[in-house]
Amino acid sequence: MRSEKNDFTQGSILKKLAAFMLPILGALVLQAAYGAVDLLVVGRFGSTIGLSAVSTGxxxxxxxxxxxxxxxxxxxxxIARYLGExxxxxxxxxxxxAAVVFTLLSAVLFVVMVGFARSISxxxxxPAEAVALTASYVRNLRFTPGAVASMHRAAQEHPGAILAVGNAPTALLTIAEEIEAGLRPALVIGVPVGFVNVVESKEILFAACEAHGVPAIAAMGRKGGSNVAAAICNALVYSAAEMLDPTARGWK
Incomplete structure (x- = not known):
């Protein structure tokens, strides 16, 4: 078994530098794509106010x-200096x-981004009409802002629709806010999967639905996913068409 060391202080540096540089370049490209994808989603499904909020945020x-x-x-x-020396x-x-500095920085950024999001916006x-959405985007940069815009638009254009969410906890929180504001969908299916804010978002949504008489299906806990949401929707369609039996759908 041969072990190879990349020593930047000896020999040709071009090959070693490329191996070091390309992953960093790829990370920067992906970071730029993050904002681009948000703009594409909100531009397609959201409003001009939402687009402005995402662009600024x-x-x-x-x-x-x-x-x-x-x-x-x-x-x-x-680190490279001490290795070279x-x-x-x-x-x-x-x-x-560095661990201490980044821990303190994380705490400071959390306070600033959450507590002063509106001032930052x-x-x-x-724009004045987009300040509230921009502040919400800044507070929730770790989530999918397109989900927020999509739920707001669904509430405006399809207030009596069935809303199914299998991936974004932020979408559940947005639906809960809309229900508190008067939205009455025919049914809410909330089954996101994961760890960050998943359990809390399901509990908040279910409590809002229960308080306002909105039918809801929620997979409490951390389990779920888009496939689960799709399976529930399919089961509801088959049930409405009296085709739950596979043979009624042509299966043998």
Whole structure:
């Protein structure tokens, strides 16, 4: 078994630099695509106000990402320096200090992004009618903002429809807000899967539906998924058409 070390201080650096650079470049491209996908989804299913909110909020995301990336790059430079100086015993203190800095930075960013989202939106010169949506986007950058826009549009254009969600907890929270504001869909199917805000969003949605007499199907807990939502919709269609028996659908 042969072990190969990438030493940037000896020999040709081009091949080694390419192997180091390409993953970072790919990460930056994916980060840029994140905002582009949001704009595509909201542009297709949302309103001009939502599009403005995502466009403005994406700039905040890009700024935060840039700051974190540059700090991480600084840590990498320090580690490379100590490796080049043959002082690996100092690398541990660099990594430990970086962990403390990033932990504190995470706490500060959480307070700023959640507590001052509206002020940030105004500072970024979001249109007055889009400030509320921009603030919501800034607070929920880890979720799918297209889901929020889609649920708001569904509430406006199809108030009596069946709403099925299998992936985005934010969509459930938006539906719950719309129900509290007067929306009365024919049925809500809430079965997102995952860990972040999944359990809480299902409980909030189910409580809102129960309080206002809206029929709901929810897979409580962390299990679910888009396939589960699709299966429930299919079962409802087959039940309405009295075709739950596979033989009634032509199966043998």
């Amino acid at each position: 994406s700039q905040v995301l890009n700024l935060v990402t840039f700051v974190v990336t540059q700090l991480a790059m600084g840590v990498t430079v320090l 043959k002082k690996p015993e100092l690398i541990g203190s660099v990594i430990g200090g 105004v500072l970024m010169q979001a």
